[in-house]
Each structure stands twice: as structure tokens, then as C-alpha cells.
Amino acid sequence: MTPSSALNRRSFLARGAAITAVPAVTALAGGAFAQPASADTLPDYAPIPASALGPALNPQGYYVGRVQKNLYWVTDGTYQAAFLTTRDGVVLFDAPPTIGRNLQRAINEVASSARVSNKVTHIVYSHHHADHVGASSLFGRNVVRVGHVETKRLLARGPDLGPAVPLPDVTFETRHTLRVGGERVELAWHGANHTPDNIFIHFPDHDTLMLVDILLPGWAPYDGFNVNEDVPGSITAADTANTYRWKHFIGGHMGRLGTRQDMAVYQRYVSDLIESIKQAVVAVDPTPFFAKYGNNSWAAVKTYQDAQTAYAAAPIIQKYTGVLAAVDVYTASTAFLLLESIRLDQGFGSQIHP
Numbered sequence: 279m280t281p282s283s284a285l286n287r288r289s290f291l292a293r294g295a296a297i298t299a300v301p302a303v304t305a306l307a308g309g310a311f312a313q314p315a316s317a318d319t320l321p322d323y324a325p326i327p328a329s330a331l332g333p334a335l336n337p338q339g340y341y342v343g344r345v346q347k348n349l350y351w352v353t354d355g356t357y358q359a360a361f362l363t364t365r366d367g368v369v370l371f372d373a374p375p376t377i378g379r380n381l382q383r384a385i386n387e388v389a390s391s392a393r394v395s396n397k398v399t400h401i402v403y404s405h406h407h408a409d410h411v412g413a414s415s416l417f418g419r420n421v422v423r424v425g426h427v428e429t430k431r432l433l434a435r436g437p438d439l440g441p442a443v444p445l446p447d448v449t450f451e452t453r454h455t456l457r458v459g460g461e462r463v464e465l466a467w468h469g470a471n472h473t474p475d476n477i478f479i480h481f482p483d484h485d486t487l488m489l490v491d492i493l494l495p496g497w498a499p500y501d502g503f504n505v506n507e508d509v510p511g512s513i514t515a516a517d518t519a520n521t522y523r524w525k526h527f528i529g530g531h532m533g534r535l536g537t538r539q540d541m542a543v544y545q546r547y548v549s550d551l552i553e554s555i556k557q558a559v560v561a562v563d564p565t566p567f568f569a570k571y572g573n574n575s576w577a578a579v580k581t582y583q584d585a586q587t588a589y590a591a592a593p594i595i596q597k598y599t600g601v602l603a604a605v606d607v608y609t610a611s612t613a614f615l616l617l618e619s620i621r622l623d624q625g626f627g628s629q630i631h632p
């Protein structure tokens with residue numbers, strides 16, 4: 279992490295809590311968690327490569343920078359949003375609650391130096407997840423919110439446990455061209471990926487693609503392959519992203535923008551891991567697990583699959599350490615999701631009883 283964000287320990291801890299969003303009651307569930315954590319006994323991980331980190335945050339805990347021309351991005355080091363200044367006001371793309379009121383501060387900073395309006399008139403939602411749109415209500419009622427029809431449907435179910443997220447006023451099913459103040463943004467839905475409603479936000483006049491929670495530039499995917507709901511759709515989403523014309527990539531996460539090179543490294547990581555999982559399925563012998571646990575099928579399956587994911591993850595962790603940050607943290611959990619998808623979506627290793 280950057281020195282300035284390290285200084286802001288309180289917001290860093292709040293951010294960590296927001297990302298993992300583990301309810302405090304988890305601690306009560308098992309004896310292993312009953313003892314408070316101690317920094318002395320927590321595991322060590324490989325150092326983060328410098329290439330994973332972005333620009334230093336300001337004392338308020340954010341960084342705002344130009345992507346291209348009048349398109350800007352804001353980060354708190356973990357989450358990202360973007361905004362477009364136009365002659366008729368500002369179009370905001372996502373409103374992560376961890377950035378919160380710093381979104382308007384970042385917009386004010388840019389608008390005053392560019393001498394344009396700082397008034398947010400439109401908010402585009404990438405998808406319905408509260409960690410990306412949970413601060414939308416800060417911008418009041420007189421804002422046009424734009425999102426996929428499924429985003430509206432999913433937001434209408436809740437959230438009941440956090441700040442209300444105003445529903446999109448304008449929805450679309452497959453494509454929508456948003457025109458504001460002489461600017462053009464192309465929104466498209468290409469099928470389910472990270473969530474059923476996650477959209478592609480293309481800025482054809484700014485050489486930029488925003489696609490959230492797929493490629494997190496410089497970093498291994500978050501726990502369990504970014505908790506992607508549709509694994510094959512998420513893998514395809516990266517190929518679809520490559521069919522667009524762009525130079526700058528806004529992934530919704532971590533401290534920097536992405537490049538086409540980042541996308542290539544991410545895709546290689548995923549395909550290497552899938553190949554390694556296929557080898558693990560063949561190489562890890564299930565016999566000892568079933569011999570030990572007898573009729574406790576779940577114990578046998580769990581320990582067998584833990585052995586498969588560990589076998590699959592080991593060479594990938596070795597290959598990508600120093601290339602992608604935190605591969606030693608999350609590759610095994612991503613391997614588990616990919617293993618399940620290979621089995622359940624692709625039918626790998628599936629045999630019909632004779």
C-alpha cells in the first residue's frame with residue numbers, strides 16, 4: 279500500500295471490513311475463531327509487486343486522475359469510480375460507498391480547475407452490488423440513474439441491511455447509447471458474467487472500457503474468482519472486452535488503471551489455472567480420502583477437493599508470484615470455483631454409471 283494510505287489507518291481498516299464484509303457473528307461460529315487475532319500469529323504472504331500499486335492517495339484518502347480528455351477516475355486504493363465532465367454537468371459511473379463523499383470532492387477538484395459544472399446529473403450503475411453503487415443516494419433525487427433492467431430488478435429486492443440504492447430511472451436490455459452534453463457512452467449487456475446484470479461501459483471517444491469485477495489490474499482475482507456467479511460467462515467476458523477498441527481499462531478495483539497487457543496476463547493466469555486443475559483431477563488419488571472418512575461423504579469430498587485445489591494452485595502461485603499481487607492469498611479459492619465450473623458447467627470427469 280502507498281505510504282499516505284498507510285497513514286490513514288482508520289479508513290484502511292474500514293475499507294478492509296467493507297471488502298470482506300464478513301459479519302462479526304462469524305467469530306462465534308467455531309472455536310478456532312474464538313481467540314482474537316494477533317498480528318504475531320497471522321500468516322505471512324509474498325510481498326506485493328510495485329506494479330500492482332497505483333498513485334499515492336491524498337490526505338482525505340482518495341486519488342483523482344485523468345483517464346483521457348474529460349474522462350476521470352477516482353480510487354481509494356481498493357475501489358474505483360469514473361466520471362465524465364460535460365457542458366451540461368457530470369456523469370458518474372458507480373458510487374462505491376468506501377469512496378463515498380470523496381466522490382463529490384474529487385469531482386469538485388476537477389471541475390474547479392477545468393472550469394466546468396460540478397453537478398452530477400447522471401449516474402450509471404455497472405451492476406447492482408452494494409460495494410459499487412451503495413453511495414448513489416448521496417447524489418439526491420434529481421439525478422438520472424441508468425442501468426440494466428436486471429440491475430433494477432435485483433436492486434428492487436433490497437438492500438435491506440445498508441443504505442438504500444435508488445433504482446435506475448432509465449433501463450436497457452442489450453444496448454443503450456447515453457448522450458449527455460455532447461458526450462457519448464455506449465452501454466452494453468453481453469450476458470451474465472460476474473453477476474447476471476454486469477454491463478460493459480465503453481467510452482469510444484476516450485479509448486476506455488469500464489468492466490467491473492472481472493480484471494482487477496495487477497492483482498489476482500478476489501476470493502473465489504471474484505465471487506463470480508457465472509464462471510463461463512466471466513471467462514467469456516474477458517474475450518468480449520478484447521473485441522472493443524480501448525487503451526485504458528477501469529476494472530472497478532484496486533489502485534490503478536489497466537492496460538491490454540494486464541488483460542493478457544489475467545487471461546493467461548486463468549487459462550493456466552484451468553489447465554492445472556485438469557491435471558489435478560487426473561493426478562490426485564481419491565482413495566485415501568474415502569478410505570479414511572468412510573460413510574462421511576462430505577469429509578471425504580472436502581479433503582479430496584482441498585488436495586486437488588492445492589495441487590492445481592501450487593505451480594500457478596509459483597509462476598505468477600511477483601507478476602500479480604496476492605496470488606498466494608487467493609489462487610486456491612479461485613481454483614475451487616474453476617474446478618466446480620469445469621465439473622458442473624463443462625462436465626469434465628463426469629462418467630455415466632454403466
Ligand SMILES: [Zn+2]
Nearest residue numbers: 405407472491
Ligand atoms: Zn460485484
